[in-house]
Structures are given as structure tokens and as C-alpha cells.
Amino acid sequence: MTNTTGDDIAHTLGLLLRRSTRTRLHTRLTDGLEEAVDDLTYPVLSGLARTGPCSAADLGREVGLDRTTVSRRADRLERSGLLERHPDPDDSRATLLTLTDDGDAIVAVTRRRLADAIEDSLASWPQADARTFARLLRRFVDEGPFAADHD
Amino acid sequence: MTNTTGDDIAHTLGLLLRRSTRTRLHTRLTDGLEEAVDDLTYPVLSGLARTGPCSAADLGREVGLDRTTVSRRADRLERSGLLERHPDPDDSRATLLTLTDDGDAIVAVTRRRLADAIEDSLASWPQADARTFARLLRRFVDEGPFAADHD
DNA sequence: TATTGTTATACTCTATAACTATA
DNA sequence: TATAGTTATAGAGTATAACAATA
Numbered sequence: 492m493t494n495t496t497g498d499d500i501a502h503t504l505g506l507l508l509r510r511s512t513r514t515r516l517h518t519r520l521t522d523g524l525e526e527a528v529d530d531l532t533y534p535v536l537s538g539l540a541r542t543g544p545c546s547a548a549d550l551g552r553e554v555g556l557d558r559t560t561v562s563r564r565a566d567r568l569e570r571s572g573l574l575e576r577h578p579d580p581d582d583s584r585a586t587l588l589t590l591t592d593d594g595d596a597i598v599a600v601t602r603r604r605l606a607d608a609i610e611d612s613l614a615s616w617p618q619a620d621a622r623t624f625a626r627l628l629r630r631f632v633d634e635g636p637f638a639a640d641h642d
Numbered sequence: 643m644t645n646t647t648g649d650d651i652a653h654t655l656g657l658l659l660r661r662s663t664r665t666r667l668h669t670r671l672t673d674g675l676e677e678a679v680d681d682l683t684y685p686v687l688s689g690l691a692r693t694g695p696c697s698a699a700d701l702g703r704e705v706g707l708d709r710t711t712v713s714r715r716a717d718r719l720e721r722s723g724l725l726e727r728h729p730d731p732d733d734s735r736a737t738l739l740t741l742t743d744d745g746d747a748i749v750a751v752t753r754r755r756l757a758d759a760i761e762d763s764l765a766s767w768p769q770a771d772a773r774t775f776a777r778l779l780r781r782f783v784d785e786g787p788f789a790a791d792h793d
Numbered sequence: 794t795a796t797t798g799t800t801a802t803a804c805t806c807t808a809t810a811a812c813t814a815t816a
Numbered sequence: 817t818a819t820a821g822t823t824a825t826a827g828a829g830t831a832t833a834a835c836a837a838t839a
Contacts, residue, residue, distance in 0.1 A: 497761030499776045501753065503783050504760075508664060510685065511706035512788050516659075519787070531829080534661065547798065555662035560830065562799060576798095584797035584838045602652065608787035609655075610648030616781075624778040625650045627771060632654050636670070636759035637663050682806080699820065711807065713822060727821095735815045735820035 519608065520601045527571035528597055535564045536573060539590050540598040544577075546585040561588075573597060670759065671752045678722035679748055686715045687724060690741050691749040695728070697736040712739075724748060 506512065517530050528536065538554040539545060545553070547561040554561075565588055568574040573594035579585035590598070613621040632638070657663065668681050679687065689705040690696060696704070698712040705712075716739055719725040724745035730736035741749070764772040783789070 496764065496772050496776050497757040498753075500760045500764075500779060501757040503776070503780045504756070505688075507783050507788065508659070508667075509706070513659060514706070516788055537656075548796075555660070555665070557831070558798070559800085559832090563829080579797090582797075582839075586798060602649075605655070605787075606648040606652040609651045612782070612786040613647065613651075620778060621647050623774060624782060625647050625654070627775040628651060628779065629654045630767075631763070631775060632658050635763040636756075637658065637667055697820075698822095708808070709821075710809090710823085714806085730820090733816075733820075737821065 516605075520604050524597055524600065525571050525573060525593075527567045527573065528601075532564045532568050533601070535561060536568060536590070536594060537598055537601075539574065539588055540595065544587040544589040546579065546582075547588060548585075550588060568594065667756075671755050675748055675751065676722050676724060676744075678718045678724065679752075683715045683719055684752070686712060687719060687741070687745060688749055688752075690725065690739055691746065695738040695740040697730065697733075698739060699736075701739060719745065 513530070517533070521528050521533070534554045534556070535550065538550055542550060542553055547565060548558045550556075551558045551561045556564075565574055565576070569576060573591055575589050575591055576586045577589055579587045613624075616624075664681070668684070672679050672684065685705050685707070686701065689701055693701060693704055698716060699709045701707075702709045702712045707715075716725055716727070720727060724742055726740050726742055727737045728740055730738045764775075767775075
């Protein structure tokens with residue numbers, strides 16, 4: 492019984508990382524928005540919001556996708572007017588992907604929805620618990636067994 | 643600045659739920675195991691470990707997959723000897739999916755690896771923090787905006 | 794020679810429908 | 817009639833390789 496805490500967190504994380512959990516979350520966050528925004532295109536959209544104007548190759552490295560995959564997904568977002576392609580003035584080989592105002596708005600809405608949903612569910616918590624949870628979760632994700640740079 | 647805690651948790655969860663995080667985790671947990679065990683078949687395997695012998699239709703409802711999908715994935719696990727099919731003595735229409743000893747062993751190994759990885763990353767934490775985190779995470783997942791029965 | 798974006802091919806997975814058998 | 821399991825078809829998405837253009 493030495494690993495009770497690890498077992499407990501492992502079990503909870505298993506629930507959190509389930510496909511059905513992610514599907515439910517995605518449905519909730521994108522309900523009523525552009526049809527082109529789905530679980531495939533959203534990482535491109537939100538990644539681009541983080542990086543700012545960016546080549547497909549660089550964005551692919553940022554979000555862990557192949558540049559061909561980024562290019563195809565960007566097609567859909569471009570057709571829906573959420574993203575534009577412009578020549579990179581600094582490198583004639585590259586095309587900069589840029590969010591349109593509509594694209595920015597979509598990202599802002601989904602981020603707000605997520606933060607609000609979390610805020611709602613924490614409403615019944617003692618404030619100190621909520622802050623403690625935010626801090627420990629952050630530390631766990633940054634340092635934990637899932638961190639990107641974990642050796 | 644009223645939603646700082648919600649924003650903070652939202653950001654952290656975004657990192658945790660990324661595809662690259664899940665891919666990294668899956669690779670780590672299944673390294674060196676049966677080739678048939680991948681991100682597609684593992685949910686069937688671990689779901690079956692939770693439910694015990696179970697029909698494809700029931701298991702599908704448990705893990706959020708179509709019965710045709712369960713059937714196909716079970717084919718691969720069966721070919722690798724991790725799962726067996728037996729007639730349901732109580733319902734001649736049904737076939738019970740059952741983990742073999744090898745299948746049980748795979749699930750045990752991956753669960754242990756995950757718990758150990760978490761335990762390792764918590765080693766540098768004050769024990770009280772680790773227990774608090776386990777408790778708050780559990781509560782958040784059970785009650786939070788991602789809970790299955792959340793209305 | 795390496796990297797850019799894009800496109801074509803082959804492959805995998807899934808959803809829908811269809812089938813047979815049983816409750 | 818409804819549900820079980822399985823399989824066939826069609827559709828979507830990806831990875832690999834290839835392409836032309838530029839560094």
C-alpha cells in the first residue's frame with residue numbers, strides 16, 4: 492500500500508484523459524461556433540493564437556503535427572475565413588498563416604468558455620482550495636511525467 | 643482579473659489534454675509491450691479490466707465506442723492472445739469478451755508504470771501537498787465541467 | 794544541399810448500413 | 817420487434833513520397 496497516492500492520481504488522470512471526456516469538453520467549448528472548428532482544426536487555430544503569424548512548418552513543430560497535416564487543416568480554416576495565408580516577407584519560400592479577426596474571436600470565445608466552466612465548478616470550493624489546486628496542478632503538469640522536456 | 647484561477651487551470655488543462663501529451667504518455671506506458679496494444683486498442687483492454695467479462699455492446703457503452711469498433715479492435719487483441727471470445731451462457735445472442743492472463747498482465751503493467759511515474763514525480767513534493775493534490779484532482783474530475791453526468 | 798508549401802498515393806480507422814441469429 | 821455480433825461500403829484523415837520554388 493505504499494503507492495496509494497500515485498494509484499489514486501493515476502486513476503483520476505485515466506478518467507480525465509479518456510476520449511469521451513475530451514469529446515464532451517470539445518463539444519461544450521465549440522457548440523454553435525463555425526463548423527470548421529473541430530477537434531482536428533482547433534489545435535491549429537489555438538496554436539496560431541499562441542505563436543502569432545507563423546509558417547506551417549513552424550506551427551507544426553509547435554503543436555506536434557506534420558506540415559502536410561497543418562496545410563490541410565489550414566485549408567479548412569481558410570475556407571471558413573478564420574485564417575489567412577500571406578507571403579512571408581523575410582523568406583520567399585514560406586507562407587505565413589495568420590488568424591483573421593473572426594479566428595481570433597473564436598479562440599477568445601472557447602478560452603472564455605473553458606475558464607468560465609472551470610470557474611463555475613470551483614464556485615462551491617473554499618477559495619483557498621481552488622487556489623491550491625491551481626498551483627499544484629500547474630506544478631504537476633510542468634514537472635510531472637507528462638512534461639514535454641522530461642528526460 | 644476576476645477569473646484568474648479559472649484561467650490558470652484552463653491553461654494548464656490545455657497543456658495536459660494536448661495530443662502530444664497523450665502520445666508521449668501512451669508511448670511511455672506501452673513501451674516494449676505487445677504490438678497490438680496501442681492508443682486504439684488500449685481503451686478496450688483497460689475497459690474490459692474494469693468491467694470483467696462483457697459483451698461488445700456493453701463494453702462499447704462503457705468506453706464510449708460503437709460496437710462495430712469494439713468488435714474490430716477486439717479482433718486485434720484476440721489475435722495477439724490478450725483477449726478471448728466465449729458464448730454468453732445467459733444470452734445466446736451475445737459473446738463475452740474476456741481478458742486472458744496475458745491481457746490482465748498487460749493492464750497490470752501499464753497501470754503500475756503510470757502510478758510509478760506519478761509517484762516518482764511527486765517524490766520531491768511535501769507529502770501533504772501530494773495528498774492534497776490527489777484529493778483536489780479527484781474532486782475536480784468527479785464534480786467538474788468534465789464529469790460524465792454533469793448536466 | 795536543405796527547407797518551404799502543396800499535392801498524390803496508399804493506408805488506417807470509422808460510421809452507416811446490412812446481414813444472420815436470438816430474446 | 818429489438819438486440820446481439822459481424823462484415824461491407826464509403827468517407828475522412830494521415831503518412832510517405834514527390835513536386836516546384838527558394839535559402
